[in-house]
Amino acid sequence: GAVVSQHPSRVICKSGTSVKIECRSLDFQATTMFWYRQFPKQSLMLMATSNEGSKATYEQGVEKDKFLINHASLTLSTLTVTSAHPEDSSFYICSARDLAGTGNTEAFFGQGTRLTVV
Amino acid sequence: LAKTTQPISMDSYEGQEVNITCSHNNIATNDYITWYQQFPSQGPRFIIQGYKTKVTNEVASLFIPADRKSSTLSLPRVSLSDTAVYYCLVGPVYNQGGKLIFGQGTELSVKP
Numbered sequence: 753g754a755v756v757s758q759h760p761s762r763v764i765c766k767s768g769t770s771v772k773i774e775c776r777s778l779d780f781q782a783t784t785m786f787w788y789r790q791f792p793k794q795s796l797m798l799m800a801t802s803n804e805g806s807k808a809t810y811e812q813g814v815e816k817d818k819f820l821i822n823h824a825s826l827t828l829s830t831l832t833v834t835s836a837h838p839e840d841s842s843f844y845i846c847s848a849r850d851l852a853g854t855g856n857t858e859a860f861f862g863q864g865t866r867l868t869v870v
Numbered sequence: 871l872a873k874t875t876q877p878i879s880m881d882s883y884e885g886q887e888v889n890i891t892c893s894h895n896n897i898a899t900n901d902y903i904t905w906y907q908q909f910p911s912q913g914p915r916f917i918i919q920g921y922k923t924k925v926t927n928e929v930a931s932l933f934i935p936a937d938r939k940s941s942t943l944s945l946p947r948v949s950l951s952d953t954a955v956y957y958c959l960v961g962p963v964y965n966q967g968g969k970l971i972f973g974q975g976t977e978l979s980v981k982p
Contacts, residue, residue, distance in 0.1 A: 788972075795974050797972075847913070847914075849968075858916035858919055859970055861906075861915070863913050864911065864912060
């Protein structure tokens with residue numbers, strides 16, 4: 753079945769540095785991917801929609817200059833947290849749908865990336 | 871996008887059937903209902919999806935009344951490993967760009 757893979761699964765960085773998270777669709781092409789953030793004991797919050805070959809669409813309240821999204825190919829989207837601060841520490845998750853497969857329409861989620869900013 | 875309402879938490883015991891109901895009063899004609907399961911520090915995992923009436927797969931059943939303003943996820947004979955957060959989502963699915971907006975979810979705790 754369709755698989756979405758994230759890398760790294762866990763990262764610790766110093767305050768002020770930038771961190772890049774990769775999201776890959778392993779056996780299907782995804783013109784659109786989604787990025788979520790999840791704080792402890794809370795639900796997933798949609799941050800942005802990543803569009804292959806064009807600019808990402810950010811949800812209200814999400815700083816586009818802080819969370820840079822690049823979707824340069826049909827199987828890879830990256831999220832870069834720039835100038836990270838401790839409050840950016842969170843669980844980041846990406847997802848995508850495979851509509852060219854067997855007709856299943858569920859979204860597939862990556863395993864998530866635990867970011868800790870110290 | 872239709873808003874969903876679920877109980878915040880539920881408790882059950884091993885071997886019991888668990889039913890989690892989700893309200894989605896503003897569901898649109900082209901919206902489907904999809905349920906996901908999430909374990910701590912993992913991405914959500916698809917459980918089941920339906921449009922109307924009843925859908926059953928190897929892990930769950932989904933009951934949707936005629937007015938589609940609610941749905942019930944039924945987990946037969948739960949085990950400890952079913953302890954997780956369950957999310958009900960409503961929206962169009964035949965669209966790769968269709969957003970998935972998560973509600974608060976239901977935290978299910980299965981006890982021995």
